[in-house]
Amino acid sequence: MEEIILTKDNKAQVLQTALEVLNKGGVIVYPTETSYGLGCDFYNEAAVAKIYKIKNRDKKSPLSVIVPDIIAASALVEFSDKSRRLALEHWPGPLTLVLPYKYCEIQHHCDNYLALRVSSHPIADALVNNFAKPIVATSANISDNPDSYTPEDIKKQFKDSKIKPDLFINVGELPERANSTIVKFAGNKGEILRQGDIKIKL
Secondary structure, three states: OEEEEOOOOOHHHHHHHHHHHHHOOOOEEEEOOOOEEEEOEOOOHHHHHHHHHHHOOOOOOOOOEEOOOHHHHHOOEOOOHHHHHHHHHHOOOOEEEEEEEOOHHHOOOOOOEEEEEOOOOHHHHHHHHHHOOOEEOEEOOOOOOOOOOOHHHHHHHHOOOOOOOOEEEEOOOOOOOOOOEEEEEEOOEEEEEEOOOOOOOO
């Protein structure tokens, strides 16, 4: 796993390196507003499969993505009035919406819904805006292990893994925050799947 340490002078270089890895079908560890995340090109089936192997995660458990903004999200999923209001109120930020996915029939790695959010972390935001495609956003850990907030956590998580991420964007220690809140919508009917950093009442 290659490591690149973010400094005040090398942001452009860090982004360029990460985008090259993503474009080649690689997997990156990157900072988000909650914890470090694992990411890849959502449209690259082999890259998505690699994330499942890295995490030792059941392939029946869908992965969420980050997108640049609600306009990009609207191209992928169907918003109801209520889900759109929540998005406008809480994005960018740690709210994941699970909404009907428009293109499931042309992709192998999805169900009828897609979980997505707009990240408020400047590096995650810059990555997804420059990549111009959805980036997988799942916690950078082995399944059932704690989330990762420090470089030491990341190195410990993947120390003994046979398959590792290709690049680790090291921005130092992240503040320990709760996971994103997850709300699923079928039309205007919402269901809170996980109450996280943002407290939602439906």
